[in-house]
Amino acid sequence: MLVDFRPHTRLRGTQPVDLTASLVPVVEALGEGAVDLAKVRVVSDWVQYRENFRDVVDLRPILHSAPSAAGAGGAVPVPMGVREDDLEVAVDVRRSHDVALKELTASLLRSAPDRVVLEGWGRGSESIVWDFNALYWSALELWEKATGRGYEQALPGGESDARNREAAHELIDGLFAVWDRLSESNALPDELYVVELGVGNGGQAKVFLDEFRKRDREHGRGYYRRLHYLMCDYSQHVLDLARETVAEHIAHVSSFALDATRPRTSLGFLQYKVFLVYVSNVYDNLPTDEVAHLGGRTYCVQTRAYLPAAEAAELAGSxxxxxxxxxxxxxxxxxxxxxxxxxxxxxxxxxxxxAVAFWRRTWSALRQEERYVPLLGLDTYPLTPVTGGAGQIPLSGELLRPLLESGADVRMHVNNGALASFVDSLMLLHPFGTLVCHDLFVTDIGGYRTHFRGPGKYDGSVVNWVNGPLLAHVGRRRGFDVAYERFRHRSGGNIVTMTAQVRD
Structure with a gap:
């Protein structure tokens, strides 16, 4: 048996986790059950999202062959010296003290729980949870009316860090420095483009445009007159709110309803022309798979959405x-x-x-089963359907190898949607342009070995942390320097700033 207790930092402090209470009952249930203890993994996480897709205890089968569409197993070559586990028992330490942990684990080992399954097994990025996510943004006005609050109030602190004026000053001063140099050599275009992906209610755009106009008056170069600010979002409702927010700057603003994973579909006319692509709290809300390297083998984490029987019966009756x-x-x-x-x-x-009440109750009750399916080979696993444009090398799963094989067992996000958006956005940048993104980034693969990184639920949407090392690796392969640092303009919090620029 392999035991992986990840929230080790919570074993100390003023209210330390009782390791015995959260682990021993599970081990006792396994010892009394009909499982091969030599092929069992016990993984303990602290699931910080109070609303999420997990139960207190979940059983995750570890398959030895990849099931085909017809149901037959596809043989997968097994490297020598690998650990052939059959089962992973996942425990949420945060909620484990509220249940009879041994009895719950034993019950799951005896028989599958009664559930109403909503879809077949598949990659995480293909799950209907992302259909719910898309529905939230497309019907946001109805959700907000039912809850009586705007979606930004669901964020930690009740607002986005994007509104920070000091951060806006920093961005604007950086743009002015670049434009001044280009102007001195008569290389500055007449039209100066800035793109924001995920505009929220327009708060960030207003802060940026207000400060831009003010700084430009002080600077005296007339950049505001030449500025074109493009607000882009999936939700037309959000864009309409944002346009009202920036009404006094409307002569300089255009809005585009688009899929954030494919910005060039709508913005292709701006290829190599944009001086700033600004993204805030978008990547963590885009579809993602998870992959794992366990005992020397590589797996894709397949998921299946369901409703627990009790909640399903209550929901149906309603x-x-x-x-x-x-x-x-x-x-x-x-x-x-x-x-x-x-x-x-x-x-x-x-x-x-x-109908809205049914939507909200279904979302609240929604859970996901998981299982590990071996990958035939990383080269056969597409990270994203987006190749980055004609002549670009497709994004093969081989890009994951240095991260998956970086040490001990690891399970991590692929962030397929964020990766597609990132690569596509890089193609918009002027040679002296910059992509700036504020989001929940894992900046070291070791962070996946010690903390739960999603998925969680933010109001009616999905949130996952973003695999920073993977985006940096892909960016470097395309000639960009990618750097991460803590958001400078607010203490505390988990927001990290990513910047990407063409390598000097």
Whole structure:
């Protein structure tokens, strides 16, 4: 048996975790169960997100072959000297003291719990949790009306660090320094482009534009007159709010509803013209797979969304349906949205408010099963469908090798959506341009071995930390220097600033 207790920092301090209470009952249940203890892993995490997709104890099968579409196992070459585990038992230490841990683990080992499964097994980035995520942003106005608060209030502290004026000053001064040098050599374009991906309610854009105009008046070069600020977001509702926020600068602002994973689809006319691509709290909200290197073998983490039986029965009863009808109702919700759901299912949803209530309750109850499936080879695993443009080398899973094989066992995010967005955004940058991103970055692979990094739930959306070493590795392969540092303008918090510039 291999025991991996990750929240080791919580074993000390004023309220230390009781290691015995959170681990021994699980080991006792395993010892009394019919499992091969030599092929079991016990992994303990501190799941900091109070709303998440996990139960207190989860069992994750570790498959020895990759299942095909027809259900037959596909043989995977097994390297010599690997550890062939069969099962991982995952424990959330934060919630474990509230349950009878031994009895719960023993029950799971005896039989599969009763669940209403909403989808088949697949890669994490393909799960319906991302359909829920997309629905949240497309129907945000209805969600906010039901909750009585704006989505930014769900962020730690109730607002985004993007609004920090000192940070805006720093960005603007950096732009002016670049533009001054280019102007002196008559190389500065007439039109100066800045792109923001994920504008929120426009607070960041307003801070930036207000300070830009003020600094430009002091600077005296007339850069504000030439500025084009492009606000980009998935949600048209968010863009409409943002345009109201920056109304006094509207002559310099354009807005684009786009998929953040493919910004060049809408902004291709700006290729190599943008001096600043600004991103804040977007990458952590884009679809991602997880991969793992365990005992010498590499696995993809497959997921399957479900509703626990008790919650499913209560949810079905609330809309005069059976539990067997729930998967179809959920699919209709995701396909049509709550505004149209009453038209196709009036017996269950007499009005839009009842459809929104069903959406919110389903999201709250939603959980994910997980299993490890061996990869046939990293070269066969596509990190993202985006290749970075004509003539670019496709993003192969081989890019993961130096990170996965960097030491002890590790499980980490691939951040497929963030990676696609990052690569596509680099193609927009002027040779003297910069990409700046504030987000939840893991800056060292060791961070995946010691802390839980998602997924969690922020209001109605999904949040995962971003694999910083992977983005830096990909950026360097494309000729960019990528650097990380703690957000300078606020103490505490987990936000990290990433910058990417063409290598000198």
């Amino acid at each position: 809309v005069a349906a059976t539990t067997e009808e729930l998967p179809a109702l959920v699919q209709k919700l995701l396909r049509l949205g709550p505004a149209l759901l009453p038209e196709v299912a009036p017996a269950q949803f007499p009005d839009v408010d009842s």
